[in-house]
Amino acid sequence: MKSFEELGVAPELLKAIEEMGFENPMPIQEMVIPHLLNEDGDVVGLAQTGTGKTAAFGLPVLQRINPDSDSAQALIIAPTRELCLQIAGDLADFSKYQDKIRILPVYGGSSIDSQIRALRKGVQVIVATPGRLIDLIKRGEVKLNDVHTVILDEADEMLNMGFLDDINQILSHVPEERKMLMFSATMPKEIANIAKRFMKEPVEFVAGNKNEGSKNVKHIYYMVKAHDKYLALKRIADNNPDIYGIIFCRTRKETQEIADKLINDGYNADCLHGDLSQQQRDLAMKKFRDHVTQLLVATDVAARGLDVDDLTHVINYGLPDDVAVYTHRSGRTGRANKTGVSVAIIHSREKHKLREIEKIIGKEFEYRKVPTPEHIIEKQLYNLADRLERVQVNEEEINKYLPGVRKKLEWLSEEDLLKRVLSLEFNRLLAYYQHMPDIDLNEADKGGRRERGEKRERGSKQDKDRRTAPDGMERLMVNIGKAQGFFPGNLMELVNSNVAGPKPEIGRIDLLPDYTLFDVRKDDARRILDALKHVDFFGQHVRAEIATDRDYKLEAKDRREKARRKSDKSGKGAGKSEKGAKGSKKGVKGKKESKKGSNYEIFYKK
Numbered sequence: 001m002k003s004f005e006e007l008g009v010a011p012e013l014l015k016a017i018e019e020m021g022f023e024n025p026m027p028i029q030e031m032v033i034p035h036l037l038n039e040d041g042d043v044v045g046l047a048q049t050g051t052g053k054t055a056a057f058g059l060p061v062l063q064r065i066n067p068d069s070d071s072a073q074a075l076i077i078a079p080t081r082e083l084c085l086q087i088a089g090d091l092a093d094f095s096k097y098q099d100k101i102r103i104l105p106v107y108g109g110s111s112i113d114s115q116i117r118a119l120r121k122g123v124q125v126i127v128a129t130p131g132r133l134i135d136l137i138k139r140g141e142v143k144l145n146d147v148h149t150v151i152l153d154e155a156d157e158m159l160n161m162g163f164l165d166d167i168n169q170i171l172s173h174v175p176e177e178r179k180m181l182m183f184s185a186t187m188p189k190e191i192a193n194i195a196k197r198f199m200k201e202p203v204e205f206v207a208g209n210k211n212e213g214s215k216n217v218k219h220i221y222y223m224v225k226a227h228d229k230y231l232a233l234k235r236i237a238d239n240n241p242d243i244y245g246i247i248f249c250r251t252r253k254e255t256q257e258i259a260d261k262l263i264n265d266g267y268n269a270d271c272l273h274g275d276l277s278q279q280q281r282d283l284a285m286k287k288f289r290d291h292v293t294q295l296l297v298a299t300d301v302a303a304r305g306l307d308v309d310d311l312t313h314v315i316n317y318g319l320p321d322d323v324a325v326y327t328h329r330s331g332r333t334g335r336a337n338k339t340g341v342s343v344a345i346i347h348s349r350e351k352h353k354l355r356e357i358e359k360i361i362g363k364e365f366e367y368r369k370v371p372t373p374e375h376i377i378e379k380q381l382y383n384l385a386d387r388l389e390r391v392q393v394n395e396e397e398i399n400k401y402l403p404g405v406r407k408k409l410e411w412l413s414e415e416d417l418l419k420r421v422l423s424l425e426f427n428r429l430l431a432y433y434q435h436m437p438d439i440d441l442n443e444a445d446k447g448g449r450r451e452r453g454e455k456r457e458r459g460s461k462q463d464k465d466r467r468t469a470p471d472g473m474e475r476l477m478v479n480i481g482k483a484q485g486f487f488p489g490n491l492m493e494l495v496n497s498n499v500a501g502p503k504p505e506i507g508r509i510d511l512l513p514d515y516t517l518f519d520v521r522k523d524d525a526r527r528i529l530d531a532l533k534h535v536d537f538f539g540q541h542v543r544a545e546i547a548t549d550r551d552y553k554l555e556a557k558d559r560r561e562k563a564r565r566k567s568d569k570s571g572k573g574a575g576k577s578e579k580g581a582k583g584s585k586k587g588v589k590g591k592k593e594s595k596k597g598s599n600y601e602i603f604y605k606k
C-alpha cells in the first residue's frame with residue numbers, strides 16, 4: 001500500500017489530513033488520487049459514501065487549483081444541500097494550509113443574496129446543488145469558463161431526484177476541455193449512459209464490487225404481522241441499548257407518526273422529513289450528529305447528505321420499492337472501517353423484495369427472531385450492570401454525602417440494595433413487557449429458509465394449536481369463565497354496558513373454566529380495557545388485559561383436554577377406553593382443581 005505522499009499529495013494537504021487522523025489512503029483514494037493528478041481521461045468511481053471518496057476527489061482537486069486566480073476552477077455537484085455542506089466542509093478541512101483557496105457551497109433554501117456576495121469576492125471551488133446553480137448561472141453570478149474539473153457526486157441519487165436535465169444544462173456552460181469525475185453508489189443503465197455521453201475515455205474505479213453493499217454491513221430481517229411493525233421496532237431498540245441509528249420510513253406522514261410514537265413511549269428519538277422547515281431539519285440533524293438524539297426517523301430524501309460515520313443501525317421500516325434506495329440506506333452504516341447492521345422489518349408479503357435486494361447486493365439477509373421480552377430484559381439488565389461498573393465516581397463529592405445516605409439505607413442488605421437500584425431503571429420496562437406476546441411471525445421456520453444454526457423453536461403441537469387474533473384484531477382476556485357462570489351473553493352485556501361510545505364489535509369468544517378470551521378490533525382494545533377496570537361480575541372483580549402467550553397455551557391445553565375426553569367417551573378401542581376413561585376422569589378432576597389454582601396464580605401473581 002502506498003502512502004498519501006507516494007500518491008503525490010502535496011505537503012500542505014498532507015499536513016491537514018494528518019491532523020485529521022488519515023494515516024493511510026483508503027482503496028478508492030489509492031486509485032483515484034494519482035489518476036486525477038497525473039493522467040488524462042475522465043473517471044467513473046463506483047463508491048458508496050463512507051469509502052473515502054470525498055478525499056479521493058477532493059485532495060487532487062484542491063491540489064490542481066491555481067490559488068492566484070480568482071475564477072471558479074472546480075465545480076462539484078451534489079444532489080442535496082446537506083451533502084453539499086458536507087463536501088464543502090471536508091474540502092475546507094483539507095485546505096486548512098492552502099491560504100488562498102476559497103470554497104463556497106451554494107444550495108437552495110438559503111439566502112441567494114449572501115451566496116451572490118460570496119461569489120463576487122471570487123471562489124475557486126464551487127460545491128452546488130443543481131437547481132440553485134442554474135439559478136445563479138442564469139443571473140450571471142456564476143461563470144464557468146475557467147472550470148477545468150467537474151465532479152458529479154452521488155450521480156444515481158441525482159438521477160432519482162430528476163436532475164438529469166439540470167445536469168445537461170450545467171455541463172453546457174463548462175468548457176469542453178475539462179476533466180470530469182462521476183461518483184455513484186450503484187451503476188444503473190442511466191449512469192452508464194451519462195458516462196458515454198459526457199465523458200472522454202472514462203476509467204472506471206470500483207471500491208468494492210459493483211452495486212455491492214459495504215463489506216462491513218450485516219443485513220438482517222425480522223418478520224412480523226404488518227400491525228406489529230411498530231412493536232418490533234421498539235423491541236429492536238430495546239434490545240440494543242446503545243443503538244444509534246436512522247429509521248427509514250416511506251412517507252412524511254409515517255415518519256412523523258413513528259417518531260411521535262417513539263417519543264411518547266420514552267425513546268430518545270426525533271424526525272426528519274420534508275414537511276419540516278429548514279431550521280427544524282437543521283436542528284434535528286445537528287442533534288443527531290452530536291449524539292443528543294439516538295434514533296432519527298427519516299424519509300430518504302430528507303436524510304440524504306446527513307453524513308454520520310458511526311451509525312450502529314439502519315432500520316428499514318418496511319422495504320423500499322427501489323433496490324438502489326436500499327443500497328443507499330444500508331450504505332450509511334458500516335462506514336470508515338466500522339461495522340454496522342442494516343435491519344429490515346417486513347411482513348410476509350415483502351419477502352420477494354428481500355430476494356431482489358440480495359441479488360443486487362450480493363449478500364444474503366440473515367433471519368432473526370424478534371427479541372423476546374425475556375431476552376430484552378436480560379440484555380438491558382446487563383447493560384445497566386455494565387454502566388454501573390464503568391460509571392466515573394467523584395469520590396470527593398460523593399464521600400461528603402455518603403454517611404447520611406448510608407445511615408438511611410443501612411436496614412437494607414446488599415442484595416436488596418442491588419435489586420432496588422436495578423428496579424429504579426427496570427420497573428417501567430418490566431411493566432411494559434409483562435403482558436407482551438411473542439410477535440415474531442417466524443416465517444422462516446414455516447418451511448421457508450432459516451438462519452443457519454438457529455434452532456427450530458416453533459412448530460410444536462402447542463404452537464399449532466395456538467389461536468391468535470386475526471389481522472386488525474386484538475385478543476383480550478378476562479379473568480372470569482364458565483365456572484363463574486359467565487357465558488357469551490354476559491360478556492356482551494359486560495362490554496356494552498360499560499364501554500362508552502359506539503358498541504365495540506366482538507369477534508370470536510373462547511370460554512374456559514376460569515377465564516375467557518375474546519377478539520375485538522385493535523382500535524377498540526384500549527377503551528374496552530379501560531372501561532373494564534373497575535367492574536364486578538357478581539362480586540368478582542373483573543380483570544381484563546391483552547391475552548398473553550400463557551393464556552393461549554392454557555386455552556390450547558384446555559381444548560386438547562376436551563378433545564381427549566370426547567375421544568375417550570366415544571370409546572375407540574374397548575379395553576383401552578375403559579382404562580383410559582377411568583384414568584382420564586380421575587385425571588380431569590385432579591387437573592381441574594390444579595388448573596383453577598394455577599389460573600389464579602397467573603392472574604394475581606403477574
Ligand code: AMP
Binds near residue numbers: 051307
Ligand atoms: P466519505 O466516503 O468521503 O464520506 O468518507 C467517509 C469517512 O472516512 C469520513 O469521515 C472521512 O473523514 C474518513 N476518511 C476518509 N479518508 C480516510 C483515510 N484515508 N483514513 C481515515 N479516515 C478517512
